[in-house]
Amino acid sequence: MPRITYPECGKVINTHGCHGGVKIEPWCDSPAVFTSLPRVFLRVEGELRPVRLRNAAVLGGRFVCAELEGVSSMEAAEALRGTVLYADRRICIFPKERC
Numbered sequence: 001m002p003r004i005t006y007p008e009c010g011k012v013i014n015t016h017g018c019h020g021g022v023k024i025e026p027w028c029d030s031p032a033v034f035t036s037l038p039r040v041f042l043r044v045e046g047e048l049r050p051v052r053l054r055n056a057a058v059l060g061g062r063f064v065c066a067e068l069e070g071v072s073s074m075e076a077a078e079a080l081r082g083t084v085l086y087a088d089r090r091i092c093i094f095p096k097e098r099c
Helices: 031-035 074-079
Strands: 008-016 021-026 039-044 047-059 063-068 084-086
Touching (some): 008 063, 031 047, 031 063
Antiparallel strands (some): 008 084, 039 047
């Protein structure tokens, strides 16, 4: 079975703050793995669009709060609620036993 190049890595579940921050439920091995990603991808009209991940931090041990490049208001963050995020497998770092 071929590997998926852009696997799902999390989901925007809420806004965080009033300047466009988002709360993310990461689907990686740990929230810390998610925060190490330099960018994630959003599916827009069927195409994956890269978005730089900024100021990502683990929140409550289970979630991630972050800023996504281009999302600068609470309304823009609210519009992303429920959006699935994707990672580029080629830039992810995996332990050797998982490769």
